Structure formats: C-alpha cells, structure tokens
Amino acid sequence: MKRNITIKDIAELANVSPSTVSRGLNDSPLVAEETRARIQKLALEHGFSFNTSARSLITRKTGIIGLIYPEHFNEYQHSFYLTLLMNKIRDELEEHEYDLVVKFRTNKTGTVNHIRQLVNGKKVDGLILVHSKIEQTDLDFLHENGVPFVLLQARQHYVNINRENWVFVDHKKGGYIATNHLIGLGHSSILCLMLDSPQYQFAERTEGYNQALRDNNIEPDEEKIVICDGTFECSYNLVMQQQELISRVSAIFAQTDIMALGAIEALQGLGLSVPEDIAVVSYDDIEFGKHFRPKLSTIHQPRDQLAVLGCERLLGMLSSDSTIPPMQRLIEPYLIVRESCGAER
Amino acid sequence: MKRNITIKDIAELANVSPSTVSRGLNDSPLVAEETRARIQKLALEHGFSFNTSARSLITRKTGIIGLIYPEHFNEYQHSFYLTLLMNKIRDELEEHEYDLVVKFRTNKTGTVNHIRQLVNGKKVDGLILVHSKIEQTDLDFLHENGVPFVLLQARQHYVNINRENWVFVDHKKGGYIATNHLIGLGHSSILCLMLDSPQYQFAERTEGYNQALRDNNIEPDEEKIVICDGTFECSYNLVMQQQELISRVSAIFAQTDIMALGAIEALQGLGLSVPEDIAVVSYDDIEFGKHFRPKLSTIHQPRDQLAVLGCERLLGMLSSDSTIPPMQRLIEPYLIVRESCGAER
DNA sequence: TCTCCTAATACAAAGGTTTGCATAATACCG
C-alpha cells in the first residue's frame, strides 16, 4: 500500500511547519492569506486528505454515528419500514459530513453489546437508538460516558425516558385515527390484527383502537383483538382460520401494511372483496401500499420527520458541549385514504 | 465526556508495561500465560476497549469497508433490490468484525468523490463497488493506492474488468431464461419492457431476450422493445398508451419486478387478466413478488451469493498481502415460476 | 533609535496503540 501524503509532506513543499499547514487547511485565522492559498493549492494538487485516524485520536471525534435497532427487526416483515427510516437518516447525516454505522442490538447473553463496543472503542460520536429495545443500564452507561444519543420511533415501556432526547410517533393516536376512520364509514364491528412483539408501540396502537371504539360508544371486545407475529403468512393464516370471527366483522384494522396484505390476500381467497365486503385499514405507509390492489388506506408514519428532527438534535448535541434540556417530541401520524376502506356504507 | 480507560491504565493496575498489556490483549505468544490472564481479567473488569483511532493510526487498518453505488440507484424503484444486497453484505462483514459505510457515487462535476475521500482519508480498508458506475480513472486510482476492492452485480461496459475482482450476474442469461420460459409456454409475440439506464445490465437482459427469440426462430422486432425509466408509473403509462401494441403480443418480459407490477396494474385496468390474457415474466425477485396477485414469475438474482462471494474475496485480499489472481465469477440467475405466466397455451 | 505590540509562524507535546530491539530473568547444558 502506497504511503499516503501527509501534512508533513505538504509542509515541506510549502516551506512551512506542519502546524501552519494544519491551520491553513482548517481555515484558521492565524495563518496569512497568502500562505493559506499556497498550502491549499499544494494540498489539492497532491490529493491530500487528512488521516482520519490521526485526526480522531486528537480531536476525539470520529465523524461516525451509530444506529442501533433491535435484532428482531432484521426479520423480513420489519425491513421495509426500517430501511426507509435508515436511508433518510443516512442522508441527513451525510449532509453534515457524518457517516453512519448500523448495528442491531440483541439481548442474548454472551453476545457482544454493540453499544458498549462502539462507545468504549471510541468508534462513534453519538448514537441513534431506533425503537430503543435497549436496557435501562445501557442508557445509564451512555449517560455516564457522556455520549450523545437520541431515541427514535417508539419508546420501550420499561425505559425511563424523562431525561432522554427522543422523537416518537404517537402510536396511540395512529391507532385511534385508523379505527375512527372505519367507524366514520359506518363500521361498528372491527377486528384488530395486533402485532405481538416486545415493542410497546403495537400495544399503543391497540390502545388507540380501544379508545376510538369507546369514544363512539362501541364496547371493545377482547375477542376481536387477534394476535399475529407480523408476517404476511401469519396474517393470512389467521384470517383463513378465523372465518367465523371474520364473518362477524365488517372491517379490519391491521397494525402493519404487511399484515394487511396478508389479510387481504386471505379475504380474497375466501371470496370476499375488499373494500366492498370488508374494509381494511393499516399502518406504516410502506411504498408498496399504493401499488397493491386495492391500494391501501393506511396510517403514515412521518419517518422523514423522525429522521430530520432526530439528526438535527443529535448533531446539535455534538456541536455544543453545554447541556441543553432534552428534546421530546411526539409526532402525529396521519391517515392516507386510498381504496382499501371504500366508501361510507 | 469521561476520559476513557487506556492500555496505560491497565498496565499500571497489572504492574506491567503498556506493551505487555497490548500483547496480552492481542493474544501474542510473547506474554506469559499467567500475565495474560491477569491482564485480560482487569481489562474485562474495567470495561476496557482499544481506542479504535489510535489503533488504526498505527496498524493502518480501520475495520471499515466502503460500499459505493451509483447515485441514481437512490431512486425508489431501485431501492428494493439494493437494500437486500446491502443488508446481506453488512451481515457478512459483521461476522468478520468489519463495519460498513455506504456512499453513493455521483459523476457530477464539482461534487465530492467519495471514493477518493474515503481512500485518501484512510477511512476504509477496502471497497465494494456495486454496479460499478464508476470511472476507469477511479479504478486506476484504487490500484495505484493498493486498495482492495470488488465489483458487484453488473459490469459497466466502458470499464476494463480484466484485472479486477468481480462477481456479476449473467444478465444476458437471465433475459434468455425469462424469454425462453414464455416461448416454452407457447408465446411467440413477446413485448420487452426495457429499462433505460446507464446500467449495462439492462442492455444485457435485452440481448438475452433477442437471443432466445432467435434461437426459437422468432424474428426479433425492434418495435416490441419498449423503453421505460424503471418506475411503476412509467411502466403503467406505457402499457396504457400502447394498447395497439399490447393487443399484438401475448406476453411481456419486464426487466424488473417493479415494472412488471406497473404493467400488470395497467393490463388489469384495461380489462385484461394476467396470466390468462397476457403472461408477464420479470426480473429481480424482490420479496413482494410473492405477495402480489398474480404472484410474479421472475428471475431470481442470487444476491446472497454475490454478497457472500464478494465479501469473502475482499476479506481475503485484506488478510493476505500477496497479490492473488483476480476472482471473476459470473453467477447464473434462475427462474422462479409462480403465477404470472400461467400455464402452457 | 528604541520599545512595544501585533501578526505570522514554528516548536513541541499530546493523543493511545503497536512493535522492533534491548534487557532482564530463568533454564539448560556441559
């Protein structure tokens, strides 16, 4: 591997000291305009770049942000949403010259704890914790080490978030809006296809569902909340197996788009048409929803807003060392009406 | 930010010199078993991790791999496939303790050249170039700097690949298999929905299409190759606008799954059913294909194999400094038969 | 002309690790 050109080399070429070169390239006001120009020209000519490691070593900044998400989101059915969020985050960070390194967090004992590894190894300047499937002890650890971080997407009920920076989606509101939409269209017997997962956000969606029912004087019915693992197949099978139950409802609130797709596929297989025979509303607004037939009416999660706000705050924390009061934002999701709920009946 | 615990601290605690600690933690045979045990115990107790920057500075290894893809693959219609490939690559690298940093490469003048930036700044140990939308000069630059890299997915026709390491998909073969499948089902008038892009791979798919026709004594018809930008919408609109042309074919070869979905949507809108009235075969095998109605018959790109082989080779190059002859693999895609082509007619 | 100030630059230390070489300690052999 070719030896790289260093500040020293440029210094020699420019007939100045390394420190002057450093200052020149970093636009320090301590260096004469003429000298700076000469240095920068030489640096450009010789394709000089700072050695990232050397620089990090002394500045204690790596220019890398770690993104941690819970391991079970590796599963196919979660990847659609996660990808959209991650891409947006990467774009945001890129604009501020930060790189993103992505890891998942498993709580299996005996496995590496990427959070501690990244922090102890001084690999990252800050962290973005998506879904915060994370132990309270990890958060404490981050505080002890003064590592800036933000929580994104949804809280974990067992985590104390009062002192943290976070941007969450108001999932209860989302569930409420979705259910309310169905009720507004004249449905009163609504099935809730609930995703069972350690993620509190799905319980929140169910809460919203129940609340909407109650607010419209419909008695929630435990039986109509059906648990599913979130896959297309599970959702499909559930509908297929629960035909009696299905016959007693006129609408379904599926907690993710994927689940809606599975359910719709099953319903159609049973000879029911959506939305004519049964309406379906879902959650996430993944891109595919609008290409499906029927086009999905779904709750849009403002993922771009999550990314923008989260990154903004994280970058803010990175640039100012004074402690600023935490930013805690609950973002409201909104309904996108397409075809799967049909018209008022 | 809390001062981190360093090798020196451990050295003091263990009553040895820093160099011994370093050796101990790195499993050097130069250190006594008893000492090593003592050192490792202390390191563990105090949550010690190597400072990545300091380490990189001297070892000249960062443990980071850069993945570069062409800018226009940021567009929605390409994201599905790219994501699948990237995720698999990340997993592979993760297993070998490498991190992945993702950048796109634009050829716009005046913008940063991420390749040079990553290499000059000594930020990465190696590169994975997906689709190699990349200048020959960049490749030359990488060789000059002795940076290991692999090309993945598809070649760019203007790039000289003889001396490079690469794993490409045999796209001509893919186009051939797809078309041949249709012909085997009795179709002789087949539309080719071609994606127009700087990517040579799509031209290759068309070549395969033409070849299959010729091998079956069907005269290729220029008119039946329709150009599309790859979006769902474009594909949809094309079908809608070219009804006369559509009426003269009994099958469509869409060069991506997304294009197939758009086309099918349009066909169904026109009152044609797939596959009964018109058969559709496509390319990519994105996950959604099997949830669509009809389920897509499509060419599977062995992306996991690309990822595995590519990473394997890259890691190989990183660990041995002797130059090994380039690995050049053309992977055969294969057909997955589902519903969209129907039965023999 | 001398002093003092300012502006521009240089010097040197620091950051945490690795590693070639020197040294010390132990064991071996005759």
Added chain:
DNA sequence: CGGTATTATGCAAACCTTTGTATTAGGAGA
C-alpha cells in the same frame, strides 16, 4: 559454575494531527 539459549518483559519510536505556547519579524509610536 560459566556460558548460552530461551522466555518474558520493558523501552522508545512511530503513526499523523491538533493546539498551547514560544519565537520571530515587522511596523507603529514616542
């Protein structure tokens, strides 16, 4: 017991920047 391997450890340099402090030169003011 002297000498030589052998094993374990320490020393110090190197990796490349950044940055606080010292130095120098030049100009202003008296």
